[in-house]
Amino acid sequence: MPESVWPNFRLDLARQKSVSVITKDTNQAHFMLGVLAPPDRHPTTNATRLLSAILGGGMSSRLFIQVRERQGLAYYVGNQYDRLTDAGFFAAGAGVKIDAAEKAVTTILAEYRDVYENGVTDAELNKAKSMIEGQFALGLESSMAVADYYGEQEVIHGSVLTPEEVLCEMRAVTLADVHKAARNILAPSNLAMAIIGPFDDPAKFESLLHY
16 A cells, blocks of 8 residues: 555645636536545544535535525536545535526535534434435445455555445444534635636636635
8 A cells, every 4th residue: 555645634735726717618617616625534534425415415415405406506516525545625516607607606605604614414414324325335236346345445445444334434423523524624715616617817716715
């Protein structure tokens, strides 16, 4: 297993600039808005994963309801938490009408701010646990998927967590754990975004990245 280049998770490496604009004549704007996040098998990995599911893990998630259903701003919207051995990222992604880009960003940031300041509810946490547990079980239905699961852990980490151990750790996550994860990664100073569309000035998006 290669030595981690970030043996201690460091938020100060999160970004070099807050907004990157890729100017392109498109009919929609596509953006990712988020932060650097813990690597795989970090103490807060499970809490961060649950936070992502609550924010944007399906049609009953906060972002889907607020951005798409209630305001009709996005063609698609969701949140993802991807992690490797040394780093991860936590970000909302959306495809929106050109004139709705700024509104979509501010709506997403309002949800980020809410979980950053107030955490999530018990009902949200239980629903997220059930959803991830179901997806995890379905993902191990084939023998090839099981082989991939065990082989990847052995090759990358040098040790294996059984499905039962993974689920036990997930079920043990508390509301306080999720709020702590949100406080650790979603500070306004950590926010960054990239957007593709007919825009040429990052300043108007930079001005939005605050709580």
